[in-house]
Amino acid sequence: MTKYVFDGTHDGFFTCIFEAFSTKNFPSDISDGADQCEIGDIPVYVKTDKTKAERVVAGIKKAATKTAYRDIKFAMHSGKENKYFTCFSYAVYVIKNKTIDVSRNFSENYVLRFNDLIYAISQEIHRFKGFIRFAESDGNFLYAHYSPDNDITAYLMPHFKSRLKNYPFVIHDTARNILGMYNGKDVATVYAGNKTVSVFLSENENYFSELWKTYYNNVCIEERKNERLMKQFMPVRYWKNLPEKKDEAPF
Amino acid sequence: MLDYKRLKILTESAKYDVSCSSSGSARKNTSVGIGNAAFSGICHSFTQDGRCISLLKILMSNDCAYDCQYCVNRRSNDIPRTTATPEEICDLVINFYKRNYIEGLFLSSAICNNPDDTMVMLVETVRKLRQEYRFNGYIHLKGIPSADPKLIMFAGELADRISFNIELPSEKSLKLLAPQKTKKSILLPMSNIAGEYKQARSMRYGKFLPAGQTTQMIVGASPESDGHIIRLTQSLYDKFSLKRVYFSSYVPTNYNNPNLPVTKVSLTREHRLYQADWLLRFYGFSAEEILGENENLAEDFDPKCGWALKHPEFFPVEINTAPAEKLVRVPGIGFKSAYKIVSARKYGNLSLEDLNKMRIVMKRAINFITCNGKFYGTENQSTVRHTLLITDSCALKQMSMFTDIDNAPAIYGGEI
Numbered sequence: 001m002t003k004y005v006f007d008g009t010h011d012g013f014f015t016c017i018f019e020a021f022s023t024k025n026f027p028s029d030i031s032d033g034a035d036q037c038e039i040g041d042i043p044v045y046v047k048t049d050k051t052k053a054e055r056v057v058a059g060i061k062k063a064a065t066k067t068a069y070r071d072i073k074f075a076m077h078s079g080k081e082n083k084y085f086t087c088f089s090y091a092v093y094v095i096k097n098k099t100i101d102v103s104r105n106f107s108e109n110y111v112l113r114f115n116d117l118i119y120a121i122s123q124e125i126h127r128f129k130g131f132i133r134f135a136e137s138d139g140n141f142l143y144a145h146y147s148p149d150n151d152i153t154a155y156l157m158p159h160f161k162s163r164l165k166n167y168p169f170v171i172h173d174t175a176r177n178i179l180g181m182y183n184g185k186d187v188a189t190v191y192a193g194n195k196t197v198s199v200f201l202s203e204n205e206n207y208f209s210e211l212w213k214t215y216y217n218n219v220c221i222e223e224r225k226n227e228r229l230m231k232q233f234m235p236v237r238y239w240k241n242l243p244e245k246k247d248e249a250p251f
Numbered sequence: 252m253l254d255y256k257r258l259k260i261l262t263e264s265a266k267y268d269v270s271c272s273s274s275g276s277a278r279k280n281t282s283v284g285i286g287n288a289a290f291s292g293i294c295h296s297f298t299q300d301g302r303c304i305s306l307l308k309i310l311m312s313n314d315c316a317y318d319c320q321y322c323v324n325r326r327s328n329d330i331p332r333t334t335a336t337p338e339e340i341c342d343l344v345i346n347f348y349k350r351n352y353i354e355g356l357f358l359s360s361a362i363c364n365n366p367d368d369t370m371v372m373l374v375e376t377v378r379k380l381r382q383e384y385r386f387n388g389y390i391h392l393k394g395i396p397s398a399d400p401k402l403i404m405f406a407g408e409l410a411d412r413i414s415f416n417i418e419l420p421s422e423k424s425l426k427l428l429a430p431q432k433t434k435k436s437i438l439l440p441m442s443n444i445a446g447e448y449k450q451a452r453s454m455r456y457g458k459f460l461p462a463g464q465t466t467q468m469i470v471g472a473s474p475e476s477d478g479h480i481i482r483l484t485q486s487l488y489d490k491f492s493l494k495r496v497y498f499s500s501y502v503p504t505n506y507n508n509p510n511l512p513v514t515k516v517s518l519t520r521e522h523r524l525y526q527a528d529w530l531l532r533f534y535g536f537s538a539e540e541i542l543g544e545n546e547n548l549a550e551d552f553d554p555k556c557g558w559a560l561k562h563p564e565f566f567p568v569e570i571n572t573a574p575a576e577k578l579v580r581v582p583g584i585g586f587k588s589a590y591k592i593v594s595a596r597k598y599g600n601l602s603l604e605d606l607n608k609m610r611i612v613m614k615r616a617i618n619f620i621t622c623n624g625k626f627y628g629t630e631n632q633s634t635v636r637h638t639l640l641i642t643d644s645c646a647l648k649q650m651s652m653f654t655d656i657d658n659a660p661a662i663y664g665g666e667i
Contacts, residue, residue: 045555106595130295130305134350142349144359160351163287163388165280167349204346211343212352214255217646219308223502223515229301233294244296 007048007151008032013084014053015093016046026092030084060091063098065195071103075117079150083117090114121150122213128152129159131238134169135209136202141168143199146241147175150244154189156180161187172197209243252342257333264313264324265359268416268467269499273305273354273389275462276411283308286348286355286388288411288461293354297548306357306391307347311372315361319429320511321472323504324361334363336584337376340594341384348388355389355411356380362431370398370406377409389462394444398435403440404447412462414493416443417487420480424473441466445491463494470524471516472501477547478538481527482525485538488531498524523548530554533586534579556582559619560632566619567626571600582639583615603627614638 004019004027006012016205020026022186027044037043060069075087093110105111134142142164153173157180160169164182171180177192234242239249253261274292277440294303310324311663312334340358347353358376363369373392392410394403407413415437422434446466451459466487470480484496500516527548530536534555541554541580549557559566559582568581570592574653578589588611595601595609607613618628618635629635 034518057666084633085642100598102598104594105593105598106609107598107601109608112608126291126293129289130293130351130354132351144351159289162280164287164349166283208346208350211255211258212347212350214258215262215307216296216304218259218300219266219304221266221300221302224300224302224500224518226301227299230297230299233301233303234297242296 001040001042002035003027003043004030004046005033005037005043006030006046008034010046010076011050012046012048013076013087014056015049017056017088017095018049018052019044019046020092021095027088030088032084035081043232051153056091056095059095059098064094064101068094068103071114071118074121075114077151077155078117079148080117080120086110086113086117121152124148124150125152125155127238128156131234131242132156133242135199136205138200138202139169140202141174143170144241145172145174146238148173151176151178153178153180155196157182157187157189157203161193170199183230213244253335257335258309258343260313260331260333261310261335261580262308262331264361265308265310265357266387267323267499267504268303268308268357268359268393269497270391270414270465270467270495271303271305271357271497273391275494276389277300277635278387278389278411278461280387281350281385284385284387285345286386288355288387288389295351295353305354306389307344307353307355308357309335309340309359311340311358311360311369311376313361314363316364317362317384317429317431319432320505320508321428321469321501325505326498328505337372337379340376340400341380341386344380344386345384348386355391357391357393359393360395366395366398367402370395370402374402374406374409377406381409391462394440396432396440398440400440400443403444406648407447408458410460412465413444413460414465414467417466417468417483417615419473420468420470420475421473424475428472441491441493444554448492463492463502465493465495465497467497467499469501470498470521472511476545477520477524477527478542478544481531481538481541482523482544484528484529496528517550518552520548523550527554530558535576537577552636552639553582555580556615560636560639563632567621567628568619569621569624571596571623581616581619583612584618588612 001026004016006016016030016154029041057069060072072087072091075083083128089110093108102108106115112222128148132144132146134144137143142225151173153171156171160171161182166184168184169182179192179197180189236250239245272292273288274290276288280287280289292305294305296304298304313324314332314334315324315326323330343444344356348355358373360369360373363372373395377390377392380390390410391412391414392406394413396415401414417437418429418432425432425434441464444460447459448463463520468480487493487496498521499519500518501512503511503513503517505511506513527541530541531538533650536558538560542548548554559580565580568577575589575593578584578592579586588609591609595605599622606622615638618638
């Protein structure tokens with residue numbers, strides 16, 4: 001079973017597609033080297049080549065609507081283990097059928113699975129536009145920490161930038177140690193490596209988070225309790241970063 | 252600044268208003284301002300009753316001059332009273348908003364002294380928030396019946412949405428349970444707003460209530476049938492171009508009144524009414540198609556299934572050729588499924604297996620469709636009925652944990 005291993009970059013990923021078509025050796029899996037090879041895997045190390053990658057991108061753009069290429073880039077932000085192979089299979093399927101644009105053929109498994117990735121990421125971005133919780137730091141900026149399933153920080157930044165134009169803020173993905181930062185003018189998303197981040201909160205902070213909890217606890221209609229529905233909309237794994245739910249979070 | 256105790260009083264008094272949506276407005280931020288509105292709306296948290304928190308839903312005051320019998324804030328009810336100042340509300344909104352707790356403000360109030368005084372207080376708060384605090388997030392304002400129309404129109408230029416509550420589905424019930432409110436005092440401002448709204452749209456000055464107006468009525472406190480309620484809803488959409496009509500199952504807040512039921516009203520009924528409302532707004536159904544004037548919606552299957560069972564002549568629908576508006580009338584096929592089907596069939600005829608892969612709810616749809624002319628379901632009406640029941644039992648079970656089925660007899664046998 002051939003398994004492609006590449007360097008985790010966009011160009012590297014598209015080079016893999018080039019290799020598959022030119023060698024006719026289509027892999028059964030593809031990895032960025034983070035996971036171990038299993039017994040029976042025959043690893044093929046693919047060297048990133050910008051020219052080859054660009055030819056593949058041009059091919060995808062020609063074979064399908066513009067959104068297909070954008071969707072593949074977007075799907076790479078998924079937190080799912082099999083994301084590279086799902087994207088790979090989708091891209092291969094689109095290129096192989098270049099005479100008709102099959103990027104929306106939902107009766108095909110490649111398209112369905114790929115669409116699931118896209119859906120999960122979009123849904124999480126939308127959810128976190130609501131579930132991000134800022135706290136006021138004593139350094140006069142707003143700080144939020146969260147740990148989403150997918151790597152979505154870069155997609156949240158424009159939303160909060162237009163809202164909080166005059167308030168510098170930091171959104172910290174603690175699962176990946178990625179920081180989205182806004183200084184009142186520009187936005188940057190950086191990977192903090194193994195550095196730790198410490199923030200001191202302003203004096204008022206506790207008062208307002210307690211007020212918020214008071215509001216949260218009193219706006220519920222007791223006679224209509226439906227916790228299952230609540231959890232469906234607001235999964236328990238997100239609770240640890242929400243002031244109103246932190247005390248009930250299981251970990 | 253509001254303290255915990257007063258915030259608690261003003262929140263508890265406001266919670267029975269069901270609307271919490273923040274959609275329909277795309278208001279932009281300004282260079283010195285804070286906030287904007289997201290057209291799709293954003294939910295920020297969910298309470299234990301499964302409702303979303305999108306807006307800070309709060310009363311300006313719960314010190315009411317009226318004595319509406321179903322209302323927790325009625326004059327004769329012995330509860331703690333308090334009134335907030337415009338500054339207190341504004342400070343709270345800004346501080347909650349910048350922490351991303353909320354999407355905006357839903358401000359309502361009990362009747363303080365008289366309708367005009369109350370409306371002045373509400374409008375002043377919203378004006379301050381927009382003009383002094385430079386807040387561009389979502390604002391939903393409750394309109395006070397019988398307040399000066401000029402105040403309401405001014406409010407419309409500041410807020411994203413205004414709602415007047417119909418409260419009860421008929422004038423007779425309104426007279427009995429909310430004697431200080433009249434049908435005219437509620438419908439007149441709604442029709443004024445609808446006129447202004449239409450004019451603003453046609454002249455494209457657009458600033459007037461970008462998210463339009465909505466209303467709410469209490470279900471089950473009075474004896475009106477679902478058929479009556481759905482017809483009323485349809486005429487509200489037609490006449491006043493409302494964005495939404497909300498239904499609120501009556502929750503007993505007054506046990507000493509012979510005119511009111513003492514047990515709470517089935518949540519399934521509310522659920523079915525919302526499903527019917529969806530059929531009106533998005534699925535191209537009319538109230539007359541859904542049910543008769545004096546009928547009630549079935550508890551054990553949804554209104555679309557109900558319609559499908561009554562109209563065998565419409566089915567089966569051919570998956571590979573039927574237009575989207577026909578597909579969405581099939582039980583088990585909603586907008587998402589219809590979109591998938593219409594997109595996928597461009598590439599070739601769809602088989603039953605394809606539909607399964609696309610996660611169409613085949614258990615429900617199978618008896619109402621054909622694939623390439625072939626019918627895979629059963630003609631037996633009682634089996635068809637049974638499958639619809641079974642597939643919906645999950646939703647029912649979820650509701651029934653906190654549902655008392657019968658409630659209405661008390662009121663039917665009462666004075667009404």
